[in-house]
Amino acid sequence: MNTQSTNTAFPLDRLAIGNDPEATALVTRSGSLTYKMLNDRVGMLARWLDRQNLDRGDRVATWLPKTELACIMPLAAVRAGLVHVPVNPVLKPAQVHHIVVDSGAKLLITNSGRIKSFDGNPLDQKCVIWDEASILSDLKQIDDPMAPSAASDNLESLAAILYTSGSTGLPKGVMLTNANLSLGAVSVARYLKLEKDDRTLCVLPLSFDYGQSQLLSTWYAGASAHPLDYLTARDVTKACARDRITTLAAVPPLWVQLVDQDWTEASSSSMRRLTNSGGALTPPLVKQLRAIFGAKTDLYAMYGLTEAFRSTYLDPALIDDNPTSMGMAIPFAEIMVVSDGGKIAAIGEEGELVHAGPLVARGYWRDAERTAERFKPAPEESEYGGLAVWSGDTVRREKDGLLYFVGRTDNMIKSSGNRISPTEIEEVAVGSGLAAEAVAIGVPDERLGHAIHLYIRPASNADRDAIDAQLSKYLKRNLPNFMHPQDITTVEEFPKNPNGKIDRNALAKNAKI
Template sequence: MKPDLSLVDPLEHNLATRNNAGDVIVRSAALFPDRVAVVDGDREVTYRELAETVDRLGHALLGLGLPAGSPVAVTMMNSWRLLATYYACARAGLVCMPLNFLLAGEDQAWILHDSQPPVVVTDSAFRPLHEQVLPKVPVVQDVIVTDEENPQPVAGLATHGWQGLVDGAPSTPLEVIVDDRDVVQCLYTSGTTSRPKGVLVSHTSLVTSLLSNALVTRQSWGRNSPVMLVVLPMFHVTALNTVTMPVLMMGGTAVLGPMAFDPVASLDLIEHHRVTHLMMLPMMHRACVGVQEQQPRDLTSVTTAIYAMAPMPSDLLDAVEGIYPNADVILGSGQTEVVPTTVMQWPEHRHSAPDSWGPQSVSVLARTMGPMGEVQGPGETGEIVYRSPNVCSGYWNNPEANQAAFAHGWFHSSDVGHLDDDGVVWFTDRLKDIIKSGGENVSSVAVEAVLLGAPGVAECSVIGVPDERWGEAVCAVVVPDGTVPTAEIEAGVIAHAKASLAGFQVPKQVRVIEELPKTATGKIQKHQVRDAVR
């Protein structure tokens, strides 16, 4: 059955029924107009101001002549203006495309060539980058500088001040047709193995994920609103979609920490703003533990402390629980293509299944699949696959990747693992990181977990290297912590491995390096590790 809408104006029907990610701010502003939405340094932005700015900027972007569905490239530090730009794109029917400003100019140029954005919104700090890159990308017509009132032209292009565009735009509500399945964001994957892929996410996928995230992290709706500390970069799906946007959907407050992580400043913000929720990388949590032990603060407001991107050893988990006495300390996992969190531990898993990823999130169905496309049962190891409205619409300009990703009616994660009888997901390794040595499959993740406990090891990455006898040999690449002489680390790592691992899992080689190559969010770039070793 379908309604007869022949007498209904299409715009009016769309406005009354749609599922638009930008409308999140309008709803929160209607109920909590004077509540602080974003704390950005000394600046506190209320929901009223944020909503008004969003619509004005949306009008201004459309005034530049952008067709519906156009990508808007965003090269910005974490700021309330970044969030306003995102929501303005959503309300205007445009695609927000935050870029990783830590990438080299060549990679930035490749992404801009691939995505073809007519507009770039940027902080003035990135002017040298754009002077280098934009002449190579002729499709870009306009540049908007967020923190200059009358900016000089960037790369000879039409250049506008962000605030000037906002002030000069209509103050009327922004009302244009935006379909629920229209794309609202394009995030390029971190490219840990190859060229990054543009992941296209629809309004429906994003809004569903935001609600799911709010539920699984127990964010309340009403007077006792959540307060979230944001310390990860918002060009990444975790900080943008998992951390920041759910709290704004719930009428809470996002407190933006300094872009260069500072444990002292972070703990001060937690205490001052009575932060209830936070997500950090393990190395960030460790730094906060050290600072809190030296100068204790009142951190009793924290109810949920999430860690992500990498496992945490049990001693660090215990220490994090110690500095946040009222908090559940849990692991959240996911990927850009299945808007995180995709799976997340329940509080009880901290002790009953600490090495697991936890069960699927509210809006996700997780299973494992065998090599012939067969869905497997509990205890069977295979590729982890998903069905969910969280799943992206697909990759931009990459039909082969889309064919592989959606095979057999499931989204393929390229992660290997199994589900137990309780539906808890246990990660084994990335498909491409399984080491095939002497006829045995070796999980690099399992070996890494053991080697992190070896004397003198601060970090490690385990890879396979070509070997005439074994086909691939297990190679451990470690970063020393300074407590053991470098000359003794190799023997100590191998001895530690032999005491805890099967013979075929023990590294045949140990390489000591000063630093592991990582993405901006702390993921080790194993392809660069392999290149360095080989």
């Protein structure tokens, strides 16, 4: 285990230090790095960043697959006194443009193919776009890697802005501090019981808090991280066999695909733990995973919020008898169930999940209004006090202390592990000129969690089938795959509520029929 205290935060870039220098820290397509090499690479990239005429606190965005540079940037940015803004590699240029402009990023690091996708249209005059290959070439010339310094010692300074979709509008940036991320790494490594000889297959996007956690918690434990950009579920099983993986994290839709694969002895025998978030594991899925991996592999069900990193986990010993439970609070988190009256809910009573403690983020980037809506004073009964995240999710706590998810109180769609703003889909649909109005609804789906059903009121009297076909093509060009509607339905008029607004609940009921 890392030599840092397991009870206090520490500068994030120290994750590259304090472990066996000769142990393997990172394995990517470009090769393997020991912990000594990882620290050297972090210092080299930090020095390169330091030479780009940036001020402390400036934002640096990356729009990359899981390359070596993408993996070490969270540590290098902190060491250079900067703020990392990781962008999901599956996003389209329009979404990337919003994140870069909204964050005020001074640099965007990507690759030549993605640069061409901007079609000569600059992101922002204040943002310089760098080709990753050019930076890698520059790094070879650096002979004075930056060492840890006061720039990274401020635990309350911003370390990253992770963009997550809200129930309305475009994605918003969650501000995470040095302490948030380092304590998160300690917490996850502790409850997963990670050891130095563990090997984590990192299949989730590094732009997600759950994805970043794969790297940071693994490095805290002194173990080895194996990032993977996969095309098919078969790629995952092959990687598990090749690298003798012990730890695999995924979201329910990926688990559904993985249980249908042929798991050989080589791909499954080394597995010590499977972790799930982004949606509940169903009882049938738990049984299928048990049939493949047996009792030797621990199954961890988890619940998290980008605004608070992670909130709960279910002890693996309890999952067979309580497969739908969210579990209990993770280390450093205080989880409360709060009734409508603002008091702690009684056992069995439904209420809003409220998360307090040092993992709580600092709010939304440059958005005081939405920050005030979600980040509010903790209830009087809170042990930590201070600001807490009021999740908007309804849960209940049973007599045994286990928490159970009841439902969302907003209109968010959760599909394939992604939190999706229906408004973002609707705005693109209307922007096509084919729809006068649009409403996106999440419909329960066994494989996806929610499938997206899009209702539109056509902007013309053209043939509806033709409009649907044209709109489908437009959305595929302008939205990432996980935002594509499964169905498009045209309507003459939308149902309205007494306030004259579109009645989403009525549409949702129709979509489920």
